Amino acid sequence: MGDKDEFYIGYVDSVGKNTRKSIKVFVLGALGTLILGAFLFGFFQRPASNSSFDFDTATKVSGVYHEMPYPMLRVALEKDVHKNILLLGFGKFGANPYLKDICKKEGTLEGMQLTIEGNLIYYNGKTLLQIDDSQKISLTNSSKKNPISKEALGKKILEGEIVDPKCYFGVMKPGYGKIHRSCASLCISGGIPPVLVTSDENAISDYFLLTDLKGNPLHKDILPYIGQPSQLQGEVEKLEDWHVLRIDVTEIEKLNKESSIY
Amino acid sequence: MGLDYKLVLWNKHKKTYDKLIALGMVVYLVLFVMLTLVFNPEGTAETMIIRAFGSLAILMLHIILIIGPLSRLNPSFLPLLYNRRHLGVSMFLAALIHGAFSIIQFHTLGNVNPIYSIFTSNMDYGSLTNFPFQVLGFLALLILFFMASTSHDFFLKNLSPSVWKGLHMMVYLAYALILLHVFLGAFQQETSMATTGILVIGFFLVAGLHIRAALKESKVDAFKGEIDANGWLKVCLVDEIDENRAKIFTVGRERVAIFKYDGKLSAIHNVCKHQGGPLGEGKIVDGCVTCPWHGYQYLPHNGQSPPPFTEKVATYELRLESGMVYVNPRGLDEGTEVEPVKC
Numbered sequence: 001m002g003d004k005d006e007f008y009i010g011y012v013d014s015v016g017k018n019t020r021k022s023i024k025v026f027v028l029g030a031l032g033t034l035i036l037g038a039f040l041f042g043f044f045q046r047p048a049s050n051s052s053f054d055f056d057t058a059t060k061v062s063g064v065y066h067e068m069p070y071p072m073l074r075v076a077l078e079k080d081v082h083k084n085i086l087l088l089g090f091g092k093f094g095a096n097p098y099l100k101d102i103c104k105k106e107g108t109l110e111g112m113q114l115t116i117e118g119n120l121i122y123y124n125g126k127t128l129l130q131i132d133d134s135q136k137i138s139l140t141n142s143s144k145k146n147p148i149s150k151e152a153l154g155k156k157i158l159e160g161e162i163v164d165p166k167c168y169f170g171v172m173k174p175g176y177g178k179i180h181r182s183c184a185s186l187c188i189s190g191g192i193p194p195v196l197v198t199s200d201e202n203a204i205s206d207y208f209l210l211t212d213l214k215g216n217p218l219h220k221d222i223l224p225y226i227g228q229p230s231q232l233q234g235e236v237e238k239l240e241d242w243h244v245l246r247i248d249v250t251e252i253e254k255l256n257k258e259s260s261i262y
Numbered sequence: 263m264g265l266d267y268k269l270v271l272w273n274k275h276k277k278t279y280d281k282l283i284a285l286g287m288v289v290y291l292v293l294f295v296m297l298t299l300v301f302n303p304e305g306t307a308e309t310m311i312i313r314a315f316g317s318l319a320i321l322m323l324h325i326i327l328i329i330g331p332l333s334r335l336n337p338s339f340l341p342l343l344y345n346r347r348h349l350g351v352s353m354f355l356a357a358l359i360h361g362a363f364s365i366i367q368f369h370t371l372g373n374v375n376p377i378y379s380i381f382t383s384n385m386d387y388g389s390l391t392n393f394p395f396q397v398l399g400f401l402a403l404l405i406l407f408f409m410a411s412t413s414h415d416f417f418l419k420n421l422s423p424s425v426w427k428g429l430h431m432m433v434y435l436a437y438a439l440i441l442l443h444v445f446l447g448a449f450q451q452e453t454s455m456a457t458t459g460i461l462v463i464g465f466f467l468v469a470g471l472h473i474r475a476a477l478k479e480s481k482v483d484a485f486k487g488e489i490d491a492n493g494w495l496k497v498c499l500v501d502e503i504d505e506n507r508a509k510i511f512t513v514g515r516e517r518v519a520i521f522k523y524d525g526k527l528s529a530i531h532n533v534c535k536h537q538g539g540p541l542g543e544g545k546i547v548d549g550c551v552t553c554p555w556h557g558y559q560y561l562p563h564n565g566q567s568p569p570p571f572t573e574k575v576a577t578y579e580l581r582l583e584s585g586m587v588y589v590n591p592r593g594l595d596e597g598t599e600v601e602p603v604k605c
Contacts, residue, residue, distance in 0.1 A: 023341050041313065183367065
């Protein structure tokens with residue numbers, strides 16, 4: 001068969017020399033493209049943080065429950081050293097639905113000692129606990145302890161990105177930015193507290209729990225500002241190892257630049 | 263060609279084709295996973311799966327899109343077209359894994375329906391940089407789903423070739439949506455000249471090959487032959503047509519293929535009834551016009567597929583005068599017998 005007469009028919013076994021050569025070139029080119037693509041897409045990835053989520057390991061944590069305004073457990077690490085563990089629910093929900101049963105039974109839990117079995121999430125000094133079953137919450141001691149002390153630090157203007165702490169501190173990587181924005185919106189609208197991750201190296205903290213001006217939880221109102229560089233301002237309070245920023249959502253300024261928390 | 267519908271009419275070439283698709287996909291995934299484990303060891307398995315299958319799907323889509331124009335420019339690439347649907351379905355499966363994992367990761371276990379969440383969890387539709395890029399990917403995945411699920415001759419026949427072709431031309435809309443999905447999504451956060459560059463080069467390759475193929479075909483459409491007193495179109499000298507091959511001319515609004523074989527000339531409509539392949543780029547094999555795309559066959563003197571097949575195309579009358587070929591622009595009904603012109 002001459003080159004000019006070559007004619008490929010799929011259901012006929014023979015293939016002309018010229019056609020065979022062209023196919024070989026194409027197949028090698030396509031495989032080369034895939035190999036090059038794998039190298040480029042595999043190599044040029046922004047390294048993920050070393051945050052952790054113990055999704056397959058349950059841990060029992062005991063501490064004093066408080067809401068200021070988000071549910072937390074104040075755990076004693078050693079004498080006079082405490083860590084406040086932020087409580088979260090399963091999936092994209094806050095902890096409140098899981099605390100409902102025990103609240104019904106005991107009334108307000110503020111200041112009571114609870115033991116909760118859940119999955120730890122931790123990164124950069126912060127610890128969170130996912131509760132996936134209300135039955136895994138038990139009252140250890142109903143005698144009430146004093147609430148934790150608050151320290152007012154005055155008005156601050158801060159730049160950064162609003163994230164949902166569950167994903168940011170370990171469940172998803174990346175748990176910030178545009179790619180993750182939809183998930184963060186669902187998490188925060190589902191009751192997970194919004195957290196500002198600051199991009200300012202001189203800020204007094206890397207992380208701020210956000211509340212409204214009266215210190216009440218913020219959820220739906222803040223959704224349009226999640227996952228993008230923004231400037232926030234408000235009164236800062238220090239609650240031991242957490243900082244809280246009280247804001248007026250309408251004063252959040254979206255910054256037209258790439259987020260520098262990446 | 264097949265008389266009844268089978269899931270796949272396997273033959274030697276299709277098996278080789280599919281083995282190469284599987285090899286390419288496995289090589290890509292293994293390399294991507296290994297590199298990710300080495301250079302991004304803290305990443306999660308879900309993110310690795312989403313990125314591996316998403317990037318694989320977009321590279322495969324580029325390979326798929328260059329096969330069409332490449333085959334039109336050089337027929338020796340036609341075997342790539344023969345089983346392209348398997349490549350398309352494989353690409354859809356990669357895109358589906360990417361999409362499904364993304365929806366599970368970002369949109370499930372929340373307080374709204376995951377599909378509703380895709381459209382509503384980011385409402386910045388008026389912004390370019392903050393545009394909800396996941397919506398674009400979801401719409402592209404829907405198009406690819408409809409294409410993959412109808413990627414069988416059963417649907418081709420029952421939807422009619424023109425509807426089927428129209429549906430499958432939506433791959434270009436899906437391609438545009440996917441490029442926007444990536445450039446307004448992943449590339450806004452995972453910015454790198456290398457990954458952006460490979461897709462920019464890919465776009466210019468796809469666009470450039472399509473433009474070249476269109477220019478080649480526009481030469482056929484630009485043909486304006488003389489019309490004689492009887493209204494017949496003067497097309498070419500008989501010697502310009504190779505033995506067992508055809509020349510294609512645009513007659514009125516239709517393309518007509520004039521074949522020379524066994525000392526005879528016959529003219530039939532250029533468009534194959536199967537997938538619209540260019541019959542004039544085919545060849546006379548065993549006395550039949552054979553489509554270059556999938557080997558569908560027609561008898562040159564009546565445009566009918568040989569029994570037991572039932573496809574038919576329109577035929578045209580020819581006249582030969584002093585070595586010059588004339589065609590009657592008024593086509594005859596599909597399958598009409600026309601006495602071949604002796605040459």
